Amino acid sequence: MGEIEIRQYEPRDQAALLETFNLVFAEDSEHARPRTVDEWAWAYERNPAGQRIFLGLDGERVVSHYAAWPLRAEVQDFETHFLQIADIFVHPEYRWRKGEQNLFLKTGLAYFAAFGSQWEDVVHFGMPNKRHFQLGKMHEGMGYDLIRPHGMLGRGSAGPLEMPAEVELLERFDEQVQWLYERCSGAWGASTIRDATYLNWRLVDHPTREYKRLGVRDSEGVLRGLAVVRRVPQIDPNLLTVIEWLVPPEEPEVGELLQRGLLSLAGEPGVHGLVAMFPDWSPWFEQFQAWGWLVHTSPYFMVGRSYRKSVDIQWLRRHWHYQFSDLDWV
Amino acid sequence: MKLSPDDIEIRPYRPGDEQRILETFNRCFSDVDPNFEPRTLESWRWQYLKNPSGWRIMLALAPDGAVVSQYAGVGQRVAIGDRRVSFSQAVDSMTDPAYRRGLKAPGFFVLTGRPYAELYGGRGEGQDLVMWGLPVPSAWRIGAKYLDYELVCNVNRLELDAERFGQVAAPGGVHIEPFEAFDEGFDDLFEGWREGRAAIQVRDAAHLRWRYDACPTQTYTRLRAVRDGATVGYLVVRPGAFDHLDGLLLCDHLTAHGDEEALLALLHAAVELARAGGHERILGMLPDAIPEYLTLQRAGFRVRTTSYFLVGRPYGRRYDMRWLYENWYYTLGDTDLV
Numbered sequence A: 001m002g003e004i005e006i007r008q009y010e011p012r013d014q015a016a017l018l019e020t021f022n023l024v025f026a027e028d029s030e031h032a033r034p035r036t037v038d039e040w041a042w043a044y045e046r047n048p049a050g051q052r053i054f055l056g057l058d059g060e061r062v063v064s065h066y067a068a069w070p071l072r073a074e075v076q077d078f079e080t081h082f083l084q085i086a087d088i089f090v091h092p093e094y095r096w097r098k099g100e101q102n103l104f105l106k107t108g109l110a111y112f113a114a115f116g117s118q119w120e121d122v123v124h125f126g127m128p129n130k131r132h133f134q135l136g137k138m139h140e141g142m143g144y145d146l147i148r149p150h151g152m153l154g155r156g157s158a159g160p161l162e163m164p165a166e167v168e169l170l171e172r173f174d175e176q177v178q179w180l181y182e183r184c185s186g187a188w189g190a191s192t193i194r195d196a197t198y199l200n201w202r203l204v205d206h207p208t209r210e211y212k213r214l215g216v217r218d219s220e221g222v223l224r225g226l227a228v229v230r231r232v233p234q235i236d237p238n239l240l241t242v243i244e245w246l247v248p249p250e251e252p253e254v255g256e257l258l259q260r261g262l263l264s265l266a267g268e269p270g271v272h273g274l275v276a277m278f279p280d281w282s283p284w285f286e287q288f289q290a291w292g293w294l295v296h297t298s299p300y301f302m303v304g305r306s307y308r309k310s311v312d313i314q315w316l317r318r319h320w321h322y323q324f325s326d327l328d329w330v
Numbered sequence B: 001m002k003l004s005p006d007d008i009e010i011r012p013y014r015p016g017d018e019q020r021i022l023e024t025f026n027r028c029f030s031d032v033d034p035n036f037e038p039r040t041l042e043s044w045r046w047q048y049l050k051n052p053s054g055w056r057i058m059l060a061l062a063p064d065g066a067v068v069s070q071y072a073g074v075g076q077r078v079a080i081g082d083r084r085v086s087f088s089q090a091v092d093s094m095t096d097p098a099y100r101r102g103l104k105a106p107g108f109f110v111l112t113g114r115p116y117a118e119l120y121g122g123r124g125e126g127q128d129l130v131m132w133g134l135p136v137p138s139a140w141r142i143g144a145k146y147l148d149y150e151l152v153c154n155v156n157r158l159e160l161d162a163e164r165f166g167q168v169a170a171p172g173g174v175h176i177e178p179f180e181a182f183d184e185g186f187d188d189l190f191e192g193w194r195e196g197r198a199a200i201q202v203r204d205a206a207h208l209r210w211r212y213d214a215c216p217t218q219t220y221t222r223l224r225a226v227r228d229g230a231t232v233g234y235l236v237v238r239p240g241a242f243d244h245l246d247g248l249l250l251c252d253h254l255t256a257h258g259d260e261e262a263l264l265a266l267l268h269a270a271v272e273l274a275r276a277g278g279h280e281r282i283l284g285m286l287p288d289a290i291p292e293y294l295t296l297q298r299a300g301f302r303v304r305t306t307s308y309f310l311v312g313r314p315y316g317r318r319y320d321m322r323w324l325y326e327n328w329y330y331t332l333g334d335t336d337l338v
Helices: A011-027 A039-046 A104-116 A130-138 A178-186 A196-203 A254-265 A283-290 A313-319 B020-030 B041-047 B099-100 B108-120 B137-146 B164-165 B185-193 B205-213 B260-276 B291-298 B319-325
Strands: A005-008 A051-057 A061-075 A078-090 A123-127 A145-149 A152-156 A167-171 A190-192 A214-219 A223-231 A239-246 A274-275 A294-296 A301-306 B011-013 B055-061 B067-080 B082-094 B128-133 B151-162 B177-178 B199-201 B221-227 B230-242 B245-255 B281-284 B304-315
Touching: A005 A104, A011 A039, A011 A051, A011 A061, A011 A078, A039 A061, A051 A104, A061 A104, A061 A123, A078 A104, A104 A123, A145 A313, A145 B151, A145 B319, A152 A283, A152 B260, A167 A254, A167 B137, A178 A196, A178 A223, A178 A239, A178 B319, A190 B041, A196 A239, A214 A254, A214 B099, A223 A254, A223 B041, A223 B164, A239 A254, A239 B177, A254 A283, A274 B128, A283 A294, A283 B304, A294 B291, A301 A313, A301 B164, A313 B137, B020 B041, B020 B055, B020 B067, B055 B108, B067 B108, B067 B128, B108 B128, B128 B291, B137 B304, B151 B164, B151 B245, B151 B291, B164 B260, B185 B230, B185 B245, B205 B245, B230 B260, B245 B260, B260 B291, B281 B291, B304 B319
Parallel strands: A078 A123, A239 A274, B082 B128, B245 B281
Antiparallel strands: A005 A051, A051 A061, A061 A078, A061 A190, A123 A301, A145 A301, A152 A274, A152 A294, A167 A214, A214 A223, A223 A239, B011 B055, B055 B067, B067 B082, B067 B199, B128 B304, B151 B281, B151 B304, B177 B221, B221 B230, B230 B245
C-alpha cells in the first residue's frame, strides 16, 4: 500500500470507484446488488444540482469515498444547497491501519473542507448507520449533530379499496409541481426545491427504482397535491413507503383523497401497510394520526452539520421540512 | 458586579448553604417567570435532602458567602436489568443576574458545571452513569459546547383531547381503586413490573412515597389497578400544565410489561377524573420506544411536539444517548416538570 492521495473525483476514476463501491456494499447488506454505471451516473452525473465527491486513492485504486447528493434548497430568504451525504465507504483492506488517521475521517475532513460553506452548501445531512454517526460525532472536525431520532407514521392495510376517481397516476412532473411546491413551502423555513427537473430526476427517471406517483387536480387540471410511494427493502419490503407528500395543509380534502389513494395501493396483494415520515411540527404529522396512522419508533435518525449560524441544528429541528425523497436510499 | 474566578469558591453544598441558595434561586427565577412563587425551605429540603436517591449540588460562592451560581441535580436510582446504577436530572441551574456579566465566557454555568460533572458523573461507585435534563435553548447551546451535552430526542407529548375521551374503553377484569399513600408492597411490585424493561428509575416505596406522598407543593391522585385481588398497576395524576397547556397530567404509571388491559383500565379512570374535573385534555410524556407509546395512541392519544428536548451526558460508551433513547422508560414524574 502506497501513499493515499485524497482529492475530488475526476471522470477517469469512475470504473475504479464502482469496483470498490460494489465490493464494499456487497459486504453488509442483504439487499445489495452491484451498482451499474447507469445507476451511478444517474446519482452523480445526472443530478441536476451537480455532484460532490471526494476520494482516497492508492495509485489508481479507489480506497475511500465521501460524497453527497446536492439538493437545491430554499432556506429563509435565499437559495443554497443542502447536501445529502451518501455512499460513504473505506475499502476493507484500508480500514484501521495502525498509526494512521482513519481514512473515513481523512476523506470526510477533506470533503467538508472543500464543500462546507455558509453560502453554497449550507447544510450537510443524512441518516447514517450507528457506526458512521459515532465516528463522525467523535471527531470534532466532522461536526455531526443529531437533528432528531425519527418516529415513523405507520398503519396497516385496510384491505381492497378502490382508487378514488379524483386520484390519477402521474407519468411525469411538469411546471405545475413548482406551483404546488410554492403553495406548500410558505410555512417551511427550509426545504429542497421541488420543481419538475428535480422531481423527474429523483422520482421518475431512476434507472431501477419504480415509484408510483399519485396526483389530484382541480377541474381546470391544476395539480393540487401529490404522493409518491415505493416498497423500500431496507425499511420493510412488505410496506409501501411514502417517499414524497406534497399537499398544502390548507387543502385537507386533497390530502384525504391522496391518503385514500395510498390505502388503495396498500390494499394490493402482498402489501401489509404504509409508512411515512414527517417532521413532528408538520400539520400532516397531526393529520395522518387523525386518519388512524400511529407514530412508531424507528432505527433512523437524522443528523446534520450546518455552516450558517442562523440555520443551526436547533433551527433546522423546528423549520426544515424534508421527506424520504430527500434521502438517497429510498 | 464583577468577580474574577479567583474571587469565588467552588464547592459542593454543605449544610447551612440552603438559605443562601434559596435567596439566589428566588431572585433568579422571579426574574424570568411572572407566575413564579418563591420556593420554601421545606420544598427545597424535600427536593434535595429527602430524595432517597440523593442530591448533587455544586455552588459558586462570592467572598461574602452569597451563592453566585449553582449547578444541581436530582438523583435517580435506575434499574438496568438486575444492576442498580445512578442517573441524575440536572435542575435549577442558575447564576445570579447581578453576576452574569461579571465573568468572561464561558461563565459561571460552565465554571460550576465542570466540577459538578467531574465529582458526580462517572462509572465509579455512587457516581451517575447518565446525567440528563430538559434545558432551555441557551443552556443547551453552552452545554453542548462546554459540557458534552448530547441530544437524546425532542420531547413529544401524548395528548387526549376531550372530544376523544369516549374512545378509552374500560376493559373488564380489572377494577380501579384510589389510594392515599404508597406502601411497602410496592417494593415487590416494582421488581415484577420492571421485568422486560431495559432501564427504569426504581419505583419502590421509598421513591414513590418521596415523589408523590411527601411532596410539599403538589397534591397527587393515586389509583391502583386490581385484578383478582392483586395490584397490577398504578397511576398518579394531578391537574396542571405541561408545555403551557392545562389539563389532567399523567404524572406516572407502571404496570407489568405488556399488561395493556391494566394500563387501559387506568387510562379509563383518568378519563373519568378528567371529565369530573372539567379538563379539556389529558397530557402525558413517554419515550416512543416502549409499547405503552402505541397503547396510548390506540386509545386516542395524539403525539404532538413540545418545546422541550431531552439531552444527556453519558459516562461509558455502552450507555450512550442512542441506547438511552431506545431503552429508557420514563414518565413526566421522572422530571421536575410535575
